[in-house]
Amino acid sequence: MRYLICTLLLVILVCDSFGQRTSVEDYKLQQEQMKKSGLLQQMDSGVYYMDIGDHVTADAKFRYVLENIKSVPSDLTFFFGKNSYYLSKYKQTIDWLTKYIQLKGTNGQYSKEAASLLKDAETEYMKEKANEMQKTGEVLSANYDIDCGPSGKVICPVCKGDHVLIKKGAFGPEYTTCPYCNNHGLLTCEQYNQLLRGELKKVN
Numbered sequence: 227m228r229y230l231i232c233t234l235l236l237v238i239l240v241c242d243s244f245g246q247r248t249s250v251e252d253y254k255l256q257q258e259q260m261k262k263s264g265l266l267q268q269m270d271s272g273v274y275y276m277d278i279g280d281h282v283t284a285d286a287k288f289r290y291v292l293e294n295i296k297s298v299p300s301d302l303t304f305f306f307g308k309n310s311y312y313l314s315k316y317k318q319t320i321d322w323l324t325k326y327i328q329l330k331g332t333n334g335q336y337s338k339e340a341a342s343l344l345k346d347a348e349t350e351y352m353k354e355k356a357n358e359m360q361k362t363g364e365v366l367s368a369n370y371d372i373d374c375g376p377s378g379k380v381i382c383p384v385c386k387g388d389h390v391l392i393k394k395g396a397f398g399p400e401y402t403t404c405p406y407c408n409n410h411g412l413l414t415c416e417q418y419n420q421l422l423r424g425e426l427k428k429v430n
């Protein structure tokens with residue numbers, strides 16, 4: 227009899243602690259679920275703003291979800307990638323849309339749109355790259371010595387050959403002598419090239 231009571235007590239104790247444990251876990255799980263559904267609402271709201279063309283607000287919503295959600299829903303990889311395209315962030319677009327296609331293959335709800343946007347983003351990104359390369363490789367005349375022709379003289383571009391500069395003063399025009407050229411408003415070819423490079427010293 228005593229043995230039976232002991233066993234019963236033990237069973238009750240075990241069951242009770244088990245029950246408590248699961249209720250704590252249930253509570254945690256519930257909290258987790260609530261947080262997640264809140265974040266998914268934010269994501270839906272982001273989609274709404276993206277669809278009406280407010281890509282900046284959509285971006286903020288998506289970023290908030292990305293920063294707070296435990297694991298990123300595959301749909302969000304598409305939405306964030308798509309929205310990035312409209313913000314002209316092409317590298318970011320390529321990154322996220324590629325992820326979506328990796329996850330969903332060609333049969334996902336947004337696979338077709340993702341593939342077409344990805345292609346556009348890649349084109350834009352290449353253009354951007356090409357522009358950057360052109361910029362760094364830009365050829366400027368100031369880096370070269372310009373041949374001024376047989377006379378070796380150039381009309382001074384500062385005073386346009388007048389050898390006089392006219393400035394608007396408080397009491398009417400003020401006339402000053404051009405500090406760069408000779409009396410005839412001319413520069414030597416060497417001076418001209420120095421002027422182009424910003425190296426010509428004022429002489430007058």
Ligand SMILES: [Zn+2]
Nearest residue numbers: 382385404407
């Ligand atoms: Zn001059």
